[in-house]
Amino acid sequence: MRKIIHIDMDAFFASVEQRDHPELRGKAIAVGYDGPRGVVSTASYEARKYGVHSAMPISRAKRLCPNLIIVAGNHHHYKEVSQQVHHIFQEYTDLIEPISIDEAFLDVTHNKKNMPLALDIALEIKSRIKKELHLTASAGISYCKFLAKIASDYRKPDGICTIHPDKAIEFIDKLRIENFWGIGKKTAERMHHMGIFTGKDLRKVSKNHLVEVFGKSGYIFYDFARGIDNRPVNTNYIRKSVGCEHTFLEDICIKSTILIELYHTVLELIERLKKNNFEGNTLTLKIKYSDFTQITRSYTQSKVLNSKDTILPIAKKLLQQISYSANHPIRLMGLSVTNNLDYTDITHRLKDDYYELELEFKKWPDEH
Template sequence: MQRKIIHIDMDAFYASVEQRDDPALRGKPVAVGGSRERGVVAAASYEARVFGVRSAMPSSTARRLCPDLVFVKPRFEVYKAVSGQIRAIFAEYTPLIEPLSLDEAYLDVTETIPGIASATQIAQEIKSKIREATGLTASAGVSYNKFLAKLASDYDKPDGLFVIKPQQGLAFVEPLKVGQFHGIGKVTAAKMNDLGIFTGLDLRQQTEAFLVQKFGKAGRFYHAIANAVDDRPVQPDRIRKSTGSETTFATDLTEWPDLIDGLAGPINDLWQDCERIRSTGRTLTLKVKYADFQLITRSRSFGSPISSHAQLAQCTHDILQTLMPLPKGVRLLGVSLSNLESMDGVASQNEVGKQLTLGF
């Protein structure tokens, strides 16, 4: 059976929530994030995007592009609550929901509910219910696989609905720049350009063997999507692969006590997230961005998952110690855990260890 996939993407989600809740912000260029010199834009309203303001952009750059930009501190608890409302609307139509973040998700509606004939109609109803329940707009893409549904939701933003039918897939992919493909980042796109691959048609004309030779196992995926093929299922219980937190500092850090203080926030945030999702990890990664924007990471894997905040802090400090003395000042520090496992299982293993120690 031909699958029916919907990709829902909320329009400028964080910024739109802020404009909804504060009428004074409506119609104005808004950036959610830190306004200080070292701040970063987490989200930008469409009024701000006109000036070139984008998420992940340094706040100082955003302010230069748009002098009238209004900065608003993020309220993640509010965004999570709104996301929960949206998720409840999705559940009215299918149990096959794969969240990608707070503001986007894939839905498999191959088995349509009685009385609704098409995936397009379901997407229209979801968009209407989201607007009614939250006062926000969403864009939707409808197609026969996840790759095309994602492209479709980006095609007619904001508040759009675009459908790519099975007979249209190949033609839709052909003229797109490879950098527009979800799953092909800037570095990979640049490498493809160096090989003379600029569009979907160029990519399709390469053999799978050639792409695997140049890009490893990912080459198979690139070959498939160039042919408008994507067999990945919508995974409602998709396992989270990692969790992390980072912070950018107002001034560059050079001394050990300042670095330890600077890591305290990300370590606390990371462990709180671990407790929230009831998962912890075996692989710890420290991210360091120097004053000249050079970015490095250092990872360490352990025989068992990290089991406490204190252990997380100590292991992070140990990794940082390997970088001392620093070659230059540090503007950003981040910490993340991957190879996640259930915290409950870790707790059970620890309890068994304690019993064995006490008993023998």
């Protein structure tokens, strides 16, 4: 039986700021861009008591918590601290799969210290993070990544939770469908319309019907409902997409202005493709309107998308499929290039989503 640990740093960015700046300790803080279009990247637990959370507009966060302190992020520093955390991981196992800057899976089935219990390893790692880095982390332990990920969220902050194989189905049965890894708001709403509210409800739906409704993801949902997740802890991550997006200081609806913004977005995308030495053949245009509704349009071709000549004409064609007006202006525009994805790998999708947030963290804050 595999022994998988998922480590998730608690309110990572905010906790680092409170650690490094004693005057912020015990106070409600939010890391993010303090501007008209700013968004909360991470909120301290003191701020969360007021309902402040990540992806919330700064303006709303301030209304909920009048004493909220906004701290500009220092992503380079957070990355350095993340590397220090990973140095601790590496003393226990080489099978480490980062999910984002503040969380990772560890396969400790065969570990460097020959410790028989994954629980003891997780406790020791948590203790060292607290003692050496003065930060807290939560840990989830189980026999697969799906359950380890969920377990780490179960008793945050500074918590630890083990889901034993004998208790897995019982745990899943009571789990709200919104809390399943890989099920977002829209997918949850579709499941609610199907009468699916818990893991037990999900397990009653046939595999064929789930695939019919959700495509290849239906296979994943079918397995997750049964506690099945055979994906290994993958140390060799291959990037699946590269993109960029801009939130405008003011909503736009004039065609010439939109075309200019599209042109600049294409140029930035090309630079990022070169920087990451990335090749893909699917271009996706993302538009978010002033009311926060969002649409995407994609086009796939056989030729690699890596230059202005290959990307700009397709971007313009995708834009022609988008409607906008003075009453329905555009708030955000984004472009990304993607390889042909195997959508059975939710882990890679989550990593790519985080990568885009990482790239946009300071320069282009938005409601991710």
